[in-house]
Amino acid sequence: AQTVTQSQPEMSVQEAETVTLSCTYDTSESDYYLFWYKQPPSRQMILVIRQEAYKQQNATENRFSVNFQKAAKSFSLKISDSQLGDAAMYFCAYRSAHQFYFGTGTSLTVIP
C-alpha cells in the first residue's frame, strides 16, 4: 500500500518569508499524481497545487511551488512571501487509480 509521510507536525514562518513543508511517499506505481491541500480553521479542504509524476518540471501556482524529486520520492511545498492567510494545516496527498492517500499534516503558523 502507498504511504505518505509528513515529518514536520508544526512549522512557523515570519510574514513575508519563505517556508518549505516536506513530504515523502512510497509507491511502486509509475503513473500517479501528487497534491497539496490546505485546511484553514474553517475545516474546508482546499487544493493548493498538483504535480504529475511524469513531468519533471516542478509545478507552480503563484506563491506556491513544489520541489518534486521522483527518484527520492519527495514532494515538498514552498510558500514564498508568506501571508497571514497562509496559516493552516497542510496535507500532502498521493493519488493512485482509486484512492487518495494523505499524510498526517503540517500545521503552519505565520508570525506577524
Add this chain to the structure above:
Amino acid sequence: NAGVTQTPKFRILKIGQSMTLQCTQDMNHNYMYWYRQDPGMGLKLIYYSVGAGITDKGEVPNGYNVSRSTTEDFPLRLELAAPSQTSVYFCASSYGTVNTEAFFGQGTRLTVV
C-alpha cells in the same frame, strides 16, 4: 456551485445510537469517498465508491456502512456508535482519472458520549 454537500455539520450521539451522515455532489463525479480525520492522524479512508452500486472498504471500515444507489449520493451509516468514532468526517468526490483532485465537503464533527 454547490459542489459536495455534507449534513449535518455537527452532531452529538450517545453510545449505542445510530445515525447517517449525508453526502451529495452535483459535479457528476463517479468516485466518492468517506474519510475520518483525527488529530495528528491525517485523513483515513473509511469507504469509497467508483460508481453507483459499487462500494469498497478503505483502511478503517469497521463500525460503518455505506451505499451508493445514485451517482450523486453516498451516505455513511454509523451503527451502535462508540466513543472511538468521535472524529471529523469528510465526504469527497472526484473524477476517475488519476490527474483529478478530490473535492471535499465541509466536514461533520461527530462526538459520541
